[in-house]
Amino acid sequence: MGMAETALTTLSDYIPIVHRRRVLVTALFCALCAILGLPLVTQGGVYVFQLVDWFFGTFTVIIIGITECVVLAWVYGADKFGDDIQMMIGRRPPLFMKLLWCFVTPAFLVILLVATLLQYQPPTYGDYYYGLGGNVFGWFVATVSFVPIPVVAVYQLYHARGTLLQRLRQTTRPGEKWGPADVNQRRLYQKELLRRQPRSGCYDIVCR
Known part of the structure; x- marks a missing residue:
């Protein structure tokens, strides 16, 4: 959560639309991280x-x-x-x-x-x-x-x-x-x- 908050705060500081759509961007960011982490939960993950x-x-x-x-x-x-x-x-x-x-x-x-x-x-x-x-x-x-x-x-x-x-x-x-x-x-x-x-x-x- 700390790393996600750091990345989202950095994006919101430089991209105004991220700050205005913080909830949506946070949900999309967490979903992307979950998808990228799927290989780690496979048999060889x-x-x-x-x-x-x-x-x-x-x-x-x-x-x-x-x-x-x-x-x-x-x-x-x-x-x-x-x-x-x-x-x-x-x-x-x-x-x-x-x-x-x-x-x-x-x-x-x-x-x-x-x-x-x-x-x-x-x-x-x-x-x-x-x-x-x-x-x-x-x-x-x-x-x-x-x-x-x-x-x-x-x-x-x-x-x-x-x-x-x-x-x-x-x-x-x-x-x-x-x-x-x-x-x-x-x-x-x-x-x-x-x-x-x-x-x-x-x-x-x-x-x-």
Whole structure:
């Protein structure tokens, strides 16, 4: 449900008709996912499920988690994210949450990724070995869901203007449309941004 909600929210943010027809789109999306999942409930579906879970449930999830922690806490800024949470729910997250975002969680995920790579074994299911074709398909599944992240990052960096450093600054800062969907709330949010320090992230915790 969490993955479905993430995908539907992304679509509704970029496609207005999805937001207006949210119930219908949600039903169609869930029906499509159910149809795509039918091969997994066939007699040989457990072998496909094991192969997908072997790669996607380990490497891809960990790498995406590390990327999310770095972008959220270090690129966007843990303090900025805390301000956004305060705007939405009325209170700031405690300090230990920042420590988790900035240090504990990414460090744990990196250690977990290294340990997973060092202990990697070709996929098996009982006495069945998938062979070269299964390994190739598994690595394809593992990378296809993560590759769009660096691809889009390089695309945005390529189409930005200025020197490489200026492009990095442009592509790692919120755009003009970043903020609440309501126009009045967005104006208040943008005014609040002007009063913030230009940089506010995990290094503030280290320097304090």
